[in-house]
Amino acid sequence: MQPARVVRADRGRVLAAALQGTLHLDSPDPLVTGDWVGLTGDGDHRVITGHLPRSSLLQRKRAYDPLSEPQVLAANIDLLGVVVPLDRPLSTNRLERTLVAAWDSGAVPLVILTKADLSSRFDGVVAETVERARGVEVLTTSAEAGDGLEHLRERIGAGRTLALVGPSGAGKSSLINALVDDPRQDTGEVRAADGRGRHTTTARELVPLGDGAVLMDTPGLRGFALWDAEDGLSRVFGDVEELFAGCRFGDCAHEGEPGCAVQSAIASGDLEERRWLSYRKMDRELASLHRRQDVAEQRRHARSFHRLARDVARAKDYRNRFREG
Structure with a gap:
């Protein structure tokens, strides 16, 4: 079996990088950019026969199908670069939400500030971002x-994968072009009125950087609905959750109960x-x-039980008829 890595995945077909070069292959299993697979065969007759376990997984809840499987965005990434453009106001809530997903993915998050040459508020925005990132490394x-760029290349390191996530127009494609010194990624105009850009990247794709290092560009994300991200929430908001132990009541809802450590911290300015x-928004x-998943699972279980009971009744009726005949 020969190893290969999925460079791009699209509707049951993948572009995979193998020792012999890139190959267009049918995918028997749902694969995503970054997956490692095993190939058998030779020449034009290679097929995917194995799917290696994922070391990390970036995922989010699907917008219109919240009870199905999550939308998997990338696999086997070592570093997740949360791209924040300096030419627009910092969205703290968006930064925190993306960092929650980043920590939960199993990759190490980085905050990458882009467009430093366009910002007249450089020092203030950098300082605010460092404060909001709370221990996550921030690169400008x-x-x-x-x-x-050279610092970022060194931070990626040989043989590692960096995925970039952020809103459209944040400068992800321009950053990749600069890192590889090759204008292979399309870039688009950003509207001055609201700082938004058009989606120039339409699919997740691996871009080799050299020394085995790989970059992954992703389409601009308008939102990041969380999926099973409690661990990431605790990493980003550990200071908040530590306050819960100081509340007078164990079942404190932190909404005005006497002796609430959270409300006391807010009143004193510590939180x-x-x-x-x-x-609270992300936790809820x-x-x-x-809760919705539990209800859906209960309904599926009930349907399975009813089908089983129906099949048992039919088998019993058939057996009785056979005996009578």
């Missing part, structure tokens, strides 16, 4: 001027109310998802 780059509301979102 400019694809246009080349600033910070930013915006940060508490951001945590995950709780609601699990």
Whole structure:
């Protein structure tokens, strides 16, 4: 069996990189960009016969089908670069939400500030981002001027994979073009009115950087609905969850009960109310998802039980008729 890696996946077909070059192959299993597979055969007759376990997995809830399987965005990534453009106001809630998903993926998150050459508020935005990222490494780059690129290359390291996630127009494709010194990724205009850009990347694809290092560009994400991300939530909001132990009542809802450590921290300024509301929104979102999943599972179980009972009754009726005949 020969190893290969999925460079791009699209509707049952994949482009895979093997020792012999890139191959277009049919995919017997749902595969995503970054997956490792095993191939058998030779020449034009190679087929995928194995799918290696994933070391990391970036996923989110599907917007219109919340009870199905999650939407898997990338697999086997070592670093997840959360791209934040400096030419627009920092969206703290978006940053926190993406970091929750990043930590939950199993990859190591980085915050990559782009378009440093376009910002007149450089120092202030960088300082605010470092504060909001809470221990996550923050790198500042400019694809246009080349600033910070060498540091980012060194941070990726040989043989590792960096995936970039962020809104459209954040500069992901421009950053990749600058890192590989090749304008292979399309870039688009960003509207001055709202800082938004058009989606120039339409699919997730691996881009070789050299020394075995790989970049993964992703389409701009308008939102990031969380899926089974409690571990990531605890990593990003550990300071908030530590307060719960100080509440007077074990079942404190943190909404005005006497002796609530959370509300005390907000009142004293030790906890930013915006940060508490951001945590509570994501926590309730995950709780609601699990409740709906439990209800759906109960209904599936009930349907299976009814089918089983029906089949047993039919078998019993058939047996009685056979005996009577």
